[in-house]
Amino acid sequence: MTKNYETVSEAVNDLVKRGYEVNFTVHAEEECLMCDQISLCLSPEEFEIHETYRFEGTTDPADEAVVFAVCAPKHQLKGIVIDAFGTYSDAKTSKILQRLPTNL
Numbered sequence: 001m002t003k004n005y006e007t008v009s010e011a012v013n014d015l016v017k018r019g020y021e022v023n024f025t026v027h028a029e030e031e032c033l034m035c036d037q038i039s040l041c042l043s044p045e046e047f048e049i050h051e052t053y054r055f056e057g058t059t060d061p062a063d064e065a066v067v068f069a070v071c072a073p074k075h076q077l078k079g080i081v082i083d084a085f086g087t088y089s090d091a092k093t094s095k096i097l098q099r100l101p102t103n104l
Contacts, residue, residue, distance in 0.1 A: 011053045011067045020069045022079030028092035044099035
């Protein structure tokens with residue numbers, strides 16, 4: 001169920017409404033995705049990407065981002081990962097996110 005969103009916040013708000021409530025952050029040093037709400041660090045292979053949305057900053061490169069709707073079925077967690085791309089992209093973070101299996 002891919003939708004078209006104008007902004008990152010619009011995408012995040014809709015995904016939260018649809019049950020993707022956990023905020024995951026990439027921890028490059030540990031090569032995991034961290035769920036701060038429950039202090040859980042999971043391997044990228046434990047996730048599935050359900051949806052991906054890319055936002056390109058028309059006037060500001062800092063606005064370039066990718067929003068991932070992800071699920072960790074074994075842990076019954078659905079959430080969101082946001083990553084920068086382009087000028088502000090981090091190679092270590094991108095490498096970890098590339099390891100997430102896609103279920104589109």
